[in-house]
Amino acid sequence: xxxxxxxxxxxxxxxxxxxxxxxxxxxxxxxxxxxxxxxxxxxxxxxxxxxxxxxxxxxxxxxxxxxxxxxxxxxxxxxxxxxxxxxxxxxxxxxxxxxxxxxxxxxxxxxxxxxxxxxxxxxxxxxxxxxxxxxxxxxxxxxxxxxxxxxxxxxxxxxxxxxxxxxxxxxxxxxxxxxxxxxxxxxxxxxxxxxxxxxxxxxxxxxxxxxxxxxxxxxxxxxxxxxxxxxxxxxxxxxxxxxxxxxxxxxxxxxxxxxxxxxxxxxxxxxxxxxxxxxxxxxxxxxxxxxxxxxxxxxxxxxxxxxxxxxxxxxxxxxxxxxxxxxxxxxxxxxxxxxxxxxxxxxxxxxxxxxxxxxxxxxxxxxxxxxxxxxxxxxxxxxxxxxxxxxxxxxxxxxxxxxxxxxxxxxxxxxxxxxxxxxxxxxxxxxxxxxxxxxxxxxxxxxxxxxxxxxxxxxxxxxxxxxxxxxxxxxxxxxxxxxxxxxxxxxxxxxxxxxxxxxxxxxxxxxxxxxxxxxxxxxxxxxxxxxxxxxxxxxxxxxxxxxxxxxxxxxxxxxxxxxxxxxxxxxxxxxxxxxxxxxxxxxxxxxxxxxxxxxxxxxxxxxxxxxxxxxxxxxxxxxxxxxxxxxxxxxxxxxxxxxxxxxxxx
Amino acid sequence: xxxxxxxxxxxxxxxxxxxxxxxxxxxxxxxxxxxxxxxxxxxxxxxxxxxxxxxxxxxxxxxxxxxxxxxxxxxxxxxxxxxxxxxxxxxxxxxxxxxxxxxxxxxxxxxxxxxxxxxxxxxxxxxxxxxxxxxxxxxxxxxxxxxxxxxxxxxxxxxxxxxxxxxxxxxxxxxxxxxxxxxxxxxxxxxxxxxxxxxxxxxxxxxxxxxxxxxxxxxxxxxxxxxxxxxxxxxxxxxxxxxxxxxxxxxxxxxxxxxxxxxxxxxxxxxxxxxxxxxxxxxxxxxxxxxxxxxxxxxxxxx
Numbered sequence: 001x002x003x004x005x006x007x008x009x010x011x012x013x014x015x016x017x018x019x020x021x022x023x024x025x026x027x028x029x030x031x032x033x034x035x036x037x038x039x040x041x042x043x044x045x046x047x048x049x050x051x052x053x054x055x056x057x058x059x060x061x062x063x064x065x066x067x068x069x070x071x072x073x074x075x076x077x078x079x080x081x082x083x084x085x086x087x088x089x090x091x092x093x094x095x096x097x098x099x100x101x102x103x104x105x106x107x108x109x110x111x112x113x114x115x116x117x118x119x120x121x122x123x124x125x126x127x128x129x130x131x132x133x134x135x136x137x138x139x140x141x142x143x144x145x146x147x148x149x150x151x152x153x154x155x156x157x158x159x160x161x162x163x164x165x166x167x168x169x170x171x172x173x174x175x176x177x178x179x180x181x182x183x184x185x186x187x188x189x190x191x192x193x194x195x196x197x198x199x200x201x202x203x204x205x206x207x208x209x210x211x212x213x214x215x216x217x218x219x220x221x222x223x224x225x226x227x228x229x230x231x232x233x234x235x236x237x238x239x240x241x242x243x244x245x246x247x248x249x250x251x252x253x254x255x256x257x258x259x260x261x262x263x264x265x266x267x268x269x270x271x272x273x274x275x276x277x278x279x280x281x282x283x284x285x286x287x288x289x290x291x292x293x294x295x296x297x298x299x300x301x302x303x304x305x306x307x308x309x310x311x312x313x314x315x316x317x318x319x320x321x322x323x324x325x326x327x328x329x330x331x332x333x334x335x336x337x338x339x340x341x342x343x344x345x346x347x348x349x350x351x352x353x354x355x356x357x358x359x360x361x362x363x364x365x366x367x368x369x370x371x372x373x374x375x376x377x378x379x380x381x382x383x384x385x386x387x388x389x390x391x392x393x394x395x396x397x398x399x400x401x402x403x404x405x406x407x408x409x410x411x412x413x414x415x416x417x418x419x420x421x422x423x424x425x426x427x428x429x430x431x432x433x434x435x436x437x438x439x440x441x442x443x444x445x446x447x448x449x450x451x452x453x454x455x456x457x458x459x460x461x462x463x464x465x466x467x468x469x470x471x472x473x474x475x476x477x478x479x480x481x482x483x484x485x486x487x488x489x490x491x492x493x494x495x496x497x498x499x500x501x502x503x504x505x506x507x508x509x510x511x512x513x514x515x516x517x518x519x520x521x522x523x524x525x526x527x528x529x530x531x532x533x534x535x536x537x538x539x540x541x542x543x544x545x546x547x548x549x550x551x552x553x554x555x556x557x558x559x560x561x562x563x564x565x566x567x568x569x570x571x572x573x574x575x576x577x578x579x580x581x582x583x584x585x586x587x588x589x590x591x592x593x594x595x596x597x598x599x600x601x602x603x604x605x606x607x608x609x610x611x612x613x614x615x616x617x618x619x620x621x622x623x624x625x626x627x628x629x630x631x632x633x634x635x636x637x638x639x640x641x642x643x644x645x646x647x648x649x650x
Numbered sequence: 651x652x653x654x655x656x657x658x659x660x661x662x663x664x665x666x667x668x669x670x671x672x673x674x675x676x677x678x679x680x681x682x683x684x685x686x687x688x689x690x691x692x693x694x695x696x697x698x699x700x701x702x703x704x705x706x707x708x709x710x711x712x713x714x715x716x717x718x719x720x721x722x723x724x725x726x727x728x729x730x731x732x733x734x735x736x737x738x739x740x741x742x743x744x745x746x747x748x749x750x751x752x753x754x755x756x757x758x759x760x761x762x763x764x765x766x767x768x769x770x771x772x773x774x775x776x777x778x779x780x781x782x783x784x785x786x787x788x789x790x791x792x793x794x795x796x797x798x799x800x801x802x803x804x805x806x807x808x809x810x811x812x813x814x815x816x817x818x819x820x821x822x823x824x825x826x827x828x829x830x831x832x833x834x835x836x837x838x839x840x841x842x843x844x845x846x847x848x849x850x851x852x853x854x855x856x857x858x859x860x861x862x863x864x865x866x867x868x869x870x871x872x873x874x875x876x877x878x879x880x881x882x883x884x885x886x887x888x889x890x891x892x893x894x895x896x897x898x899x900x901x902x903x904x905x906x907x908x909x910x911x912x913x914x915x916x917x918x919x920x921x922x923x924x925x926x927x928x929x930x931x932x933x934x935x936x937x938x939x940x941x942x943x944x945x946x947x948x949x950x951x952x953x
Contacts, residue, residue: 366711377713386756387749396748399792400805403748406796407803411951418796418947422940425751425792426785432759433781440766440774446709502744509731509746509806516727519743520756523723524716531719531868536704541770541864554766554774562782566933 004045005056008070011041015117019110022103029093035110036089042117043082049075050486058123062183067123072490077120077246080334083472084238084341085113087465091345092231094459095352101145105229108142112235119243125178132170135243136163136211139236143228152227159224162210166217169207173200173251182255189256197256201263204251205270211244213297214304215274216599221297222281226289230348233289237296238341242333245303252311253326253492261315268308268416272423274301277599279430283437283563284571284595286556288347288357291438292340295383298427299336302398303329305420309401312413314493323495324505325401327487332394334483335382335476339391342379342469346372349462350442353455359441360555363448368455373443375466382473384435385428388517390476393503397480399424400508437559448550478517557593564595571595651899655737658903663729667882668692668875670914671840671848677918692878699871707864710767717764718865718872724757725879732886735895735902736811745807747795750883751788754839757876758784765861776860779929783845783857786936787838790831793943797828798891800950811890815902820894822953827946829892834939839884841877842917844927845935857929885910 018034025031049056049070057069070078092109096102115138118131140156177200182189189197206217213221221241225233252259252267278297285291306329313322347357349372354362366373382389402424405417447453457463476483479501488495497505502512541548557564564571578590621632643649672689679686707714730741731750738745762781765773799805801813801822819825837845841858848858862873889895889909895902927935 364709366713367709381759384755384759385752386759387752392752396752399748403792403796403799403805404803406947407800409951411948414951415944415948418793418944421796422789422793426789428755429781429785429788432755432762433785436759436762436766436777436781439763444711444713444763444767445769504744507804509749509804509808510744511746511749512742512744515742516749519727520720520723523726524719527719527722527872528716531872536706536867538706538708541707541768543771548769552771553769554771559774559778562779562929563785565930566782 002054002056004048004053007041007048008045008056011038011043011045012117014038014041015110015114019107019114022107026103028096028102028106031106031110032089032093035106035113036086039082039085039089039113039117043079043085046070046075046078046082050079050490052486057121060183061124062178062181062185063124064126064178065124066127068121068127069123070121072486073246073249074120076330076334076487076490077243078117080242080337081113081116081120081239083334084337084469085235087469088231088234088238088341088345090465091234091348091462092229094462095229095231095348099146099229104145105142105232108138108145109232109235112138112142112232116235116239116243120246125174125183129171129174132167132247135240136160136167139224139228139232139240142232143224146229147227155223155227159220162217162220166210167207169203169205169210170247171207173203173207176200176203177251177255186255186257194260198260200256201251201259204248204256205263205266208244208248208251209270212241212248212300213244213274214270214300215277215297216603218274218278218297219599219604222290222293222597225293225296226287230289230344230351233292233348234341234344237293237344238337241296241300242337245300245307245333249307252307257492258314259311261312264308264311264315264413265416266308267304267311268420271301271304271306271308272420274298274304275427276301276423276430279427279434280567280570281595281597283430283434283560286359288350288359288438288442289344291359291434292343292347295431295434296336296340298431299332299340299383302395302424302427303332303336305329305424306332306398306401309398309405309417309420310491312405312408312417313401316408316410316413318408319491319493320495320497321401321404321507323488323491323493324397324484324497326491327484328394328397328401330487330490331397331480331483335390335394335473338469338472338476339379339382342375342466342473343383345462345469346376346379346466349458349466350376353451353458354449355451356449359438360557361449362442362452363445363553364443364452365447365455366443368447368452369457371463372458372466375470377439377443378470378473380435380439382477384432386432388474388477388513388520390473390480393477393480393511393513395424395428396511397484397503397505399428400505404507433560433563437556440559441556446548446550446553448553474517478514480511480513570598572598652737652739655734655899656739656741658734659729659732659738662734663879663882664726667878668696670881670885670910671878674842674914674918674921675849677915678921681918681922692874696871696875699866699874700868702867704869705864705866707768707770714764714767715869717760717767718869718876720760721757721876722872722879724753724760725876725883728753728883729879731807732883733808733811733890734886735899735906736808736815736890737899738808747799747805747807747810748792750807750887751791751795754880755784755788761861761873765864768864770864772856772863773861776857776863779857780861783838783929783932783936786933786940787835790936790939790943791835793940793947794828794831794835794892797824797831797943797946797950800824800947807887807890814891814895816896817894822950824946824950825892827942827949831939831943831946832888832892834936836884836888836913836917837920838932838936840881840917843921844924845932847926885913888913 015038018031021031055071058067115131115134122128210217275298282291282294310322310325382391385391385395402421481499481501504510574594576592580587672692676689730743762777765777798810802809846857893909895905
């Protein structure tokens, strides 16, 4: 057994021991430490494989004998998982202190990690599908263990219903691939013609796309993510939806490869819809965790844009740019995992400190919680895609890929690339809009709640975990170039590219990210010195001479109003103003405004209504009479006999 | 040559930038039959502000006080990216067009965050409008940059500028569309009519002036210089990529000066002739620019 295998096995053992540990001990610290050590070891094993160590364990097989293994792509996802799971576990120790049933939550968190690791290391269909189902069910259980009021039960119900209906696609796709022996021999599928390949790819897009939260299959995501405990939300948004993308990548780029051209257009289109739609709805949210959930849809969309661009490049034979676009998608996966985990964890800390996640009712937390707030600011800037942080690096690379799709010779592909590039640019601008709003309403300005005045900074361990994640945002933004060669090696047609710490890609003006970071810091410092520490006079902010009362302060709805008015046709906001008059005099006004989620009202509700109507019709068959059931059996038997007689079956 | 271009990039950007808004204002006053301020007025403003004391609205955080430095730092870095007459010394910052877009977004983020910090309605009104329009403007900017990148297949600004050199580029309809689309970007980024009115401090109409309202002294000086630098960067970029220029370095430098002057005159004329449009109409204008750019791209791809 090699050293690498021993590391991975030791990690797996520690993770399992950490998961069952709460059954024998009340102390969560030991269990969480074991889990963190285990996942860190597994992740470092994965990282070693990613950076060139030999593969561990078995290859993919189409038979149902369980097998495990780690290759480059698996290693990448394991490393990403470990990078965010360790801080999330450290965070959860303080977060769960004093919470009812915290032992169960600790155990479930470990089980969730095992299922996530299981999906990416599974090398056969049975283990893959078992881990896949476990990955869906465990967070649902964790949500219900923590809270079980009616709204939460409803959210979990929708989550399970949608992911299982969509998840059928995963079963169909994986079992069909196994049936035709395509898991270990991708060429096997080609022999059966393009119709089968198209069917399998469509099943994969529906199945994995539902779990990844690609619009319009995302309906469960903004319901389930906000109600989970913060560290579970962080793992769901940061890692679970990425593991769904892992499945999609395996199918599109390995098992059913090479995908035909239309797949590139479909993935690009889904990415465009998800990125723009996700960020537009995120912008209109008032609840911080719900906003973060919608922003996850946006970021999955950005990854899909990269994957779509990669398919379009390979169909044109441009393997270098195909590999670059593929690497851009993977880079965005790890970047999003880091900052989304950070933001969800901080949201949990804020909920503890301020007692609310309603954006309109927090305000001014940066003064009370400088460390947590500072980490949140870094994470927000990273997710908004402003340089020099990591979000900008991967969005820059994805945008460059789309621009180079647009420069290509073919008309259809070129226009698709240009539309994708414009949509990504608009998405980036909307993300700035969205996260400036979040930063402003949560961290800055006057406190809007009494609890904020007495909020206390998070405990040191939590603080350390958050600062570590913020540091990752800066580091991944400064040296993305060190990752890119390894990520390009994972593309179906690997290409190498000489690269320094920045991104020196041919056909671009290059993104020398370390210099950008250094330049911004140095110039800001220089200007700060120049500005000097002249005495400044404290004054109230200017509001035409009035005091800024809480009722005058700006809220989420006011800040986003220009955009809501501009895109009224898209959002279709509903307003209701009720004036209560007595004796012809206005007594009071009641105002309510809402932005309906159009996918729910226009897409899901009609389907739901149709399904219920179908169920009503089907219920008529269920008369409860034994004679009727005997007649059904007889009819079925006769029908089968007739079919066998005419040769349709058997 | 490279050293000269680098010197113009830096010294020109730092020192000459305030001349652009100053001369536009002076020319506009003449066109409107007023004597108006001298083109050097922005320099006097900056000198006056530099000597003044600061104001610290309560309650604010460090972010509010850092914002002017962050905005100005992003603008100074942007100066290094834009080539002068098709040349740029090998600064370690590269010359990528999309990095420039990112630095502008960084400045926008910092300024909008500062207006949240004061909580003042005027700043927030300005930033929310600015951010709304930026959604459309950024898409338009990227499309216009794609059109300029078509002949060379690269988003390197130096290469793009060389591709626009000579008359060959103008035989392509795509280049004309790109010039038109970028014209709208110029209007938005410099905050000129019909999208924004730089002369007004009337809260109901202002966009870019709003977030500056609380600042005083050196902070305000830095922000006003940044607004001037934004004029410089966008106008030089427009002249380098989307206006005609020929020949070697010297000739192109003359073309650059002429091009920037031409845009200044055009802006002064537009501001005199054209009233400001309703803010909610501006996105439609910018989206129209996006369509124009897409038409340009299609004309390139079919030919």
